[in-house]
Amino acid sequence: MSMASLFSQPAAANEPLRLVVEVNEGVRQVIGVSRRVNLVAINAMIVAKQAGRQASGFQVVSAELRRFSGQLDLQMQDLDRFIASLVHTVAGSARVRRHRAHLDAIDPKSPASAAIADAKQRIDTARRRIDDESAERWCDLRKHLDQALRLCGTGVALSRAAKIEAVYASTLGGDLRQVADEIEAAILSILGILKTLRSDVAR
Amino acid sequence: MKKTTVIYQEGSHQWAVVARDPERPNYLIDTNEYLISDGDRSLLTDPGGSEIFAAVFSALTMHTDPQCIEAIFASHQDPDIISSLALWLEFNPALKCHLSWLWSEFVPHFGGTDQTFVNIPDEGETIRLGSLALEALPAHYLHSSGNFHLYDRKAKLLFTGDVGAALLPPGSDLYVRDFDRHIPHAQGFHQRWMGSNEAKLDWCERVSRLPIDMLCPQHGAIYQGADVMRFINWFAELPVGTGVRR
Numbered sequence: 428m429s430m431a432s433l434f435s436q437p438a439a440a441n442e443p444l445r446l447v448v449e450v451n452e453g454v455r456q457v458i459g460v461s462r463r464v465n466l467v468a469i470n471a472m473i474v475a476k477q478a479g480r481q482a483s484g485f486q487v488v489s490a491e492l493r494r495f496s497g498q499l500d501l502q503m504q505d506l507d508r509f510i511a512s513l514v515h516t517v518a519g520s521a522r523v524r525r526h527r528a529h530l531d532a533i534d535p536k537s538p539a540s541a542a543i544a545d546a547k548q549r550i551d552t553a554r555r556r557i558d559d560e561s562a563e564r565w566c567d568l569r570k571h572l573d574q575a576l577r578l579c580g581t582g583v584a585l586s587r588a589a590k591i592e593a594v595y596a597s598t599l600g601g602d603l604r605q606v607a608d609e610i611e612a613a614i615l616s617i618l619g620i621l622k623t624l625r626s627d628v629a630r
Numbered sequence: 631m632k633k634t635t636v637i638y639q640e641g642s643h644q645w646a647v648v649a650r651d652p653e654r655p656n657y658l659i660d661t662n663e664y665l666i667s668d669g670d671r672s673l674l675t676d677p678g679g680s681e682i683f684a685a686v687f688s689a690l691t692m693h694t695d696p697q698c699i700e701a702i703f704a705s706h707q708d709p710d711i712i713s714s715l716a717l718w719l720e721f722n723p724a725l726k727c728h729l730s731w732l733w734s735e736f737v738p739h740f741g742g743t744d745q746t747f748v749n750i751p752d753e754g755e756t757i758r759l760g761s762l763a764l765e766a767l768p769a770h771y772l773h774s775s776g777n778f779h780l781y782d783r784k785a786k787l788l789f790t791g792d793v794g795a796a797l798l799p800p801g802s803d804l805y806v807r808d809f810d811r812h813i814p815h816a817q818g819f820h821q822r823w824m825g826s827n828e829a830k831l832d833w834c835e836r837v838s839r840l841p842i843d844m845l846c847p848q849h850g851a852i853y854q855g856a857d858v859m860r861f862i863n864w865f866a867e868l869p870v871g872t873g874v875r876r
C-alpha cells in the first residue's frame with residue numbers, strides 16, 4: 428500500500444463507531460422520553476386518585492405505566508453500560524486495522540520481510556479475536572434492543588388500556604383522555620426510535 | 631522514500647540517520663531518526679510518528695535488522711517523536727523506551743506497558759548499549775518541560791531533539807553547508823518552540839564544555855565542526871519565548 432492510499436482510508440472503516448454513536452444517542456432519547464412518561468403517569472395517578480372510584484381503572488393502568496417506564500429506564504441504563512464496552516471493542520478493532528495498514532505500507536522489498544510477516548500475523552490474530560468479540564457484542568446489542576422492543580409492546584398496550592379507562596372516568600374523562608394520548612404518543616415515539624436502532628444494527 | 635545514511639563509524643560503533651522523505655505528505659513535518667549501534671545492538675532516537683512509521687521502517691531495514699533495535703530514546707512526549715511506539719513494539723515486544731519520568735503516564739497512551747518504559751530522572755542518566763555509555767543530558771523546557779538530549783562521548787555526537795531544528799525547503803542537504811544561509815530557517819522555530827531563556831543559557835553553558843563533532847537535531851540539517859559552536863553561540867544570543875510577539 429502506498430503512503431497516499433494509507434492516508435486516504437475509506438470512511439466505511441469508521442462505520443461501526445458511527446453506528447455505536449447513533450445507538451448511544453437513541454438510548455439517551457429513549458431515557459429522556461421514558462422519564463417523561465414516568466412523570467405523566469405520576470400526575471395521572473394523582474388525578475385519578477382525586478377522581479375516586481370513577482377513575483379507579485385508570486389509576487391501576489397509570490401505576491402499571493409508571494412501572495413500565497421504570498423498567499424501560501433500567502433497560503436503557505443497562506444498554507448504556509453495554510454500549511460503553513462496545514465502544515472499547517470497536518475502537519480496539521479500528522486500532523489494529525490502522526496498525527495493519529501501517530505495516531502494509533512498508534516497502535515490500537524490505538529485507539525484514541520475515542519480521543514484517545510475523546508482525547502482520549500477530550496483528551491479524553489480534554484482529555480476528557477482536558472481530559469475534561465485536562460480532563458477539565453486536566449480536567448481544569440486537570438482543571438488548573429486542574428486549575426493549577418487547578417491553579415497549581407492553582407499554583403500547585398499557586397506553587391503549589389507559590385510553591379505554593379514561594372513557595369510564597366520567598367528569599374527568601376529557602383530562603384523562605388527554606393524558607392517555609400524551610402517554611401513547613411518548614411510547615410510540617420510543618417504539619419508533621428503538622425500531623430504527625434495531626434496523627440500523629441489523630443492517 | 632527516506633534514506634539511511636551512516637554519519638559516524640568506528641569499528642562496530644556506528645551512527646546512522648534516516649532522513650529526507652520526498653514522498654511525505656506536506657502536512658507532516660519531516661523528521662530525522664538516528665540509529666546508534668554497537669555491533670548488533672541498536673538504539674533508535676525519536677523514532678517518529680505512526681504516520682511515517684512505514685517510511686522510517688522501510689529505510690531502516692535496508693540498513694539493519696529491526697529486531698536488533700533493543701531501545702528507543704524519546705527526547706520528549708510529542709506525537710512526531712514517539713507516537714509510532716506501538717508499531718515498533720510489534721517487532722520487539724521487549725523493546726525499552728527511555729523517556730523523562732515526567733511523561734511516564736502520558737506516552738503509554740501511544741502504546742507499551744509498564745515493562746516498556748525506563749524513566750529518566752531530571753538530572754539525566756547513562757544509558758548502556760553494548761559497550762557504549764550514552765548520556766541522557768537534561769534539556770528541560772527546550773522545548774518540552776521534561777526533555778533530554780543524548781550524548782555519545784566516544785563518537786562526540788550529540789542528539790539534540792528539537793534544539794537546532796530547522797524547517798528547510800525540500801531537497802535540502804543533510805548537513806549544514808552554509809551556516810548563515812541555514813540559520814534563518816531555524817530562527818522562528820526556536821523563538822516560538824523554546825520557552826525559557828534561563829533554560830537555554832544553562833543548556834548552552836553545559837553543552838559548550840563538551841567536545842562535539844556533530845550536533846544532530848530531529849528536524850532539519852546536522853551541524854558539524856565549527857558550525858556546532860556557531861549554533862550554540864547563536865542560540866545563546868537568541869531571545870526565545872518571543873515567537874508570539876513577532
